[in-house]
Amino acid sequence: MLTVLRVHLPSDIPIVGCELTPYVLLRRPDKSVSTDDVNEFGPVDGHFLRYKWYRIQSDKKVAICSVHPSEQATLQCMGCVKAKIPVGKSYHCSSKCFSDAWQHHRVLHERAASAVNENGNEEEELFGRFNSTGSGGLAISQSNSSLSNGTTPLYPAAVAQRNGGETWFEVGYAKTYTPTADDIGHVLKFECVVVDAETKLPAGHVNTLLTSRVIPAPSPTPRRLISVSGVDVTGHLDLDGRLSSSGTFTVLSYNILADAYATNELYSYCPSWALSWPYRRQNLLREIVGYRADIVCLQEVQSDHFDEFFLPELDKHGYQALFKKKTAEVFSGNGNTIDGCATFFRRDRFSHVKKYEVEFNKAAQSLIDALVPNAQRRSALNRLVKDNVALIVVLEAKFSNQGVDNPGKRQLVCVANTHVNIHQDLKDVKIWQVHTLLKGLEKIAASADIPMLVCGDFNSVPGSAPHALLALGKVDPMHPELAVDPLGILRPANKLLHQLPLVSAYSSFARIGAGLGFEQQRRRMDPNTNEPLFTNCTRDFIGTLDYIFYSADSLTVESLLELLDEDSLRKDTALPSPEWSSDHIALLAEFRCKPRTRRG
Known part of the structure; x- marks a missing residue:
């Protein structure tokens, strides 16, 4: 018969909204070992597995530390209570925790009047109910009926067991369970048992495991949109929360850190539960959806995560999607973990006109065939052929083209989304990939004469040769990075x-002095390069690698998503962290189309 050999959870710290999937190892009647589920509708040798989840509620109420969510709180900041800051952010596990966090915590007090936590009212209600002394905390919430934790999504409070000073509520009948707000502060219990398919009675030992206390999902203070045009856009939101300024649109670029690269070895400073994909995907989705961008360019999107998560989830929010994964010819391993570039756009704002895919390895092979002698081709291919790609999408705007020279003309926008090679010892490859992309965009611009947006992770810091090529349209022949050219692919310099008139969107913070919060943003810019001080922040590296470039003859920047300051991130050592689930930060710009002067 079936035998359960082992049961465990990848992470024992459950987070609200993040699905828990236990690892259940079985021995089948034929002595084979498997992790495949055996449910009631497909029994094996007359047996199947039955699962139950319980919420263990102690008669003693517990508050959770806002800084260390796996710890119980021992003190509360009364300043937060008076300022009506969401009560969950007021708890700390020790006086040292409170004093260490004060530099960042006081920002909540300073911004309480002008910035409200995105889920503030809801969070205050949840924490308030949880910390009340009445019996309301024992009720099953009706607000999470969309979460299906078994054949029946909700369970009556009567289904419970008393054990000393604890009450066990059955909350799920499926193998997986997604904690809800009612679970915050409580331990969950998972049961797994082999059941006789005929009698429906247990036929073996009941396997159980207990989790740590359920913690709320960390909620960073929302990043504001800062005007750089002198127009206060923060007050012009429609009912959906999106900017309703006529003729403008927003573009987001974000390297989300593929799960295949998010290893404990690389990011040992990030708690394992915050580094797990079930947690990060929900946190990333919440962040991305919260920006409500019209166009979203993501990098490091694994192909399986695109198909199984981002495509269906963002479709629910009105986005259409296009995806280009890295080329598999130079990849060995699980094909599902190959990452790539994904571009999403709101169906109510844009329609898809055309798509171009750039595979740098194909261009490299053609170049090597033309330039490199046969004897050197193997080494040349090893150096130049990489799996990087770019996804170019031409979209047609559905909104009013205010400011366009011909209002009756179709308003097209060309959006390039790329992830350039990461290796720092292959500077010639980086330059060549960027140059190849730009020459392709030049051809599109010449044929259609449309606004250009070039977004992505270029793995190139400001002042590097690829950045100079993008921002200045050329590279100084004496640039030191041109000295590394073993294949001669960069000559003549x-x-x-x-000829594309590209400008970095975030350089507007350095060039334009209007708008709320501008001085604070200026301090987060590098005055020597007019770029952000960083878009990538790990324990071992901090610098700018990500950009949104735009054609300045056809677009103007209206506003930019505020930058983060390093001090606020260093409280968690670096990125990723429980609050921010990538090692990069998201960039977002609002653009307006302007009258065109056709290039000759």
Whole structure:
């Protein structure tokens, strides 16, 4: 018969909204070992597995530390209570925790009047109910009926067991369970037992495991949109929360850190539960959806995560999607974990016109065939052929084209989304990939004469040769990075140029002095490069690698998503962290189309 050999959870710290999937190892009647589920509708040798989840509620109420959510709180900041800051953010596990966090905590007090936590009212209600002394905390919430934790999503409070000073409520009958707000502060219990399919009675030992206390999902203070045009856009939101300024649209670029790269070895400073994909995907989705961008360019999206998560989830929010995964020819391993670039756009704002896919390995092979002698081709291929790609999408706007020279003309926008090679010892490859992309965009611009947006992770810091090529249209022949060119693909240096009038969107913070919060943003910019001080922040590296470039002859920047300051991130050592689930930060710009002067 079936035998359960082992049961465990990848992470024993459950988070609200993040699905728990136990690992259940079985021995089948034929002595084979498997993790495949055996349910009531497909019994094996007359037996199947039955699962139950319980919430263990102690008669003693517990508050959770806002800084260390796996710890119980021992003190509360009364300043937060008076300022009506969500009560969950007022708890700390020790006086040292409170004093260490004060530099960042006081920002909540300072911003309480002008910035409300995105889920503030809801969070205050949940924590308030949880910390009340009445019996309300024992009620099953009706607000999470969309979460299906078994064949019946909700369970009556009568289904409970008393054990000393504890009450066990049955909350799920499926193998997986998604904690709800009612679970905050409580331990969950998972039961798994082999059941006789005919009698429906247990036929073996009941396997159980207990989790740590359920913690709320950390909620960072929302990043504001800062005007750089002198127009206060923060007050012009429609009922859906999106900017309703006529003729403008927003573009988001974000390297979300593929799960395949999010290892404990690389990011040992990030708690394992916060580094797990079930947690990160929900946190990333919440962040991305919260920006409500019209166009979303994501990098490091695994192909399986695109198909199984981002595509269906963002479809619910009105987005259409296009995806280009890295080329598999230079990848060995599980094909599902190959990452790529995903571009989403709101169906009510844009329609899809055309798509171009750039595979740098194919361009590299053609170049090597033309330039490199046969004897050197193997080493040349090893150096130049990489799996990086770019996804170029031409979209047509559905909104009013205010400011366009011909209001009756179709308003097209070309959006390039790319992830350039990461290896720092292959600077010639980086330059060549960026140059190849720009020459392709030049051809599109010449044929259609449409606004250009070039977004992505270029793995190139400001002042590097790829950045110079993008921002200045050329590279100084004496640039030190051009000295590394073993294949001769960068010679002559005067060929490294393009005619696209590209400008970095975030350089507007350095060039334009209007708008709320501008001075604070100026301090987060590098005055020497007019770029952010960083878009990537790990324990071992901090710097800018991500950009949104736009064609300045056809678009103007209206506003930018505020940058983060390093001090606020260093409280968690670096990125990723429980609050921010990638090692990069998201960039977002609002653009307006302007009258065109056709390029000759």
